Amino acid sequence: MPVTTRFAPSPTGYLHLGHAFSACDAWTRARGAGGRFLLRLEDIDPARCRPEFAAAIQDDLAWLGLHWDGAVRVQSEHLADYHAVLDALAARGLVYPCFCTRAEVLREVSASAGAPHAPDGSPLYPGTCRRLSAAERAGRIAAGERFALRLDMQAALIPGLWYEEEGEGQVPCHPEAFGDVVLARKDAPASYHLCVTHDDMLQGVTLVIRGEDLRPATHLHRLLQALMGWPAPRYAHHPLLLDATGRRLAKRDKAMTLRDMRARGLSAEAVIGLIRAG
Incomplete structure (x- = not known):
């Protein structure tokens, strides 16, 4: 290839x-x-x-x-491309609206002793809005309340995933470490994670070369690729x-x-x- x-x-x-x-x-x-x-x-x-x-x-x-x-x-x-991916995930019940503000998330996480963090250092979302009923979600959306879209990691997780790292071979993936990650922010139509995996697929990228700081995100990117049936490129993460x-x-x-x-x-x-x- x-x-x-x-x-x-x-x-x-x-x-x-x-x-x-x-x-x-x-x-x-x-x-x-x-x-x-x-x-x-x-x-x-x-x-x-x-x-x-x-x-x-x-x-x-x-x-x-x-x-x-x-x-x-x-x-x-190309915002329509990313909206189409979000719609496809939503149709399968894999994303949900999150009305929490950043301050509310930080406050809830701070109140929990020893609260875990995602690999990128951000507080792990406690799943507050995942527990809302369909009727409550619909009502808040109808009222014009702004929301982000989060991946329901419990529903989306695929066991046994791996990615290929140059010089290391197959690396097991643990995307669950990111929790219910944001795929579309309130102030941006789609997240880095969604856009980068979509575009790598669309453009036929076979080798992703990027800094070591982005290696943890590869676990999540591999999950999105698997959920959407997209091919997985090889990866080469270089020192910073x-x-x-x-x-x-x-x-x-x-x-x-x-x-x-x-x-x-x-x-x-x-x-x-x-x-x-x-």
């Missing part, structure tokens, strides 16, 4: 060296195998994503010589790049961006050299 990789950043800031490392790895793997390298902009979050960052991402990749195949998939232009203090490069910590490097006179070749040197 031909190799298809992708680079799928969120346009919430400028690219830094960590992003370039991941993009270069995916591009190199695809080109080395005579396959395809795709670019996707995961811009579902309207509060944080900006058009200027989307344009800068494409400009930076082109400057590095990491040219992609075909059109850029912009997630905000660190700064001189040992802290991971991140937008929120104002890591030096590729734009900063360009402004300081570094060439694309020099930046690629830094990436390949790790």
Whole structure:
């Protein structure tokens, strides 16, 4: 099967060296195998994503010589696709509306001694709205109360799932660790988890290359793939790049961006050299 990789950043800031490392790895793997390298902009979050960052991402990749195949998939232009997936899950009774605010969830979890957390560090949802009756749900929706959509993990769980990690082989999946995860937020039409698995299927991605910080999410992504009958790509999670203090490069910590490097006179070749040197 031909190799298809992708680079799928969120346009919430400028690219830094960590992003370039991941993009270069995916591009190199695809080109080395005579396959395809795709670019996707995961811009579902309207509060944080900006058009200027989307344009800068494409400009930076082109400057590095990491040219992609075909059109850029912009997630905000395909909301109907994600709604269709949510509708399919709802028709099988696998999602339910959640009216809880973030503050209410935190308050309820805080009141429970030793409350568990999901692998991403968020408090594990206690299932408050899962226990509502159909009539109460319908009444609150009819009254115009805003809600998120959560996966009913108890109903959705499929035993015996695994994903293939490069260099490790088959890794058993434990998506139940995420609990009733949000698949559509009140302020966003679909979650990262739903959109990324749908688009990997739609675009025929066969090898997902991304940072080690996203490895836990793979357990949940594999469940969504199985529920929807989508093929499972192989995965390769690479170590995160660190700064001189040992802290991971991140937008929120104002890591030096590729734009900063360009402004300081570094060439694309020099930046690629830094990436390949790790």
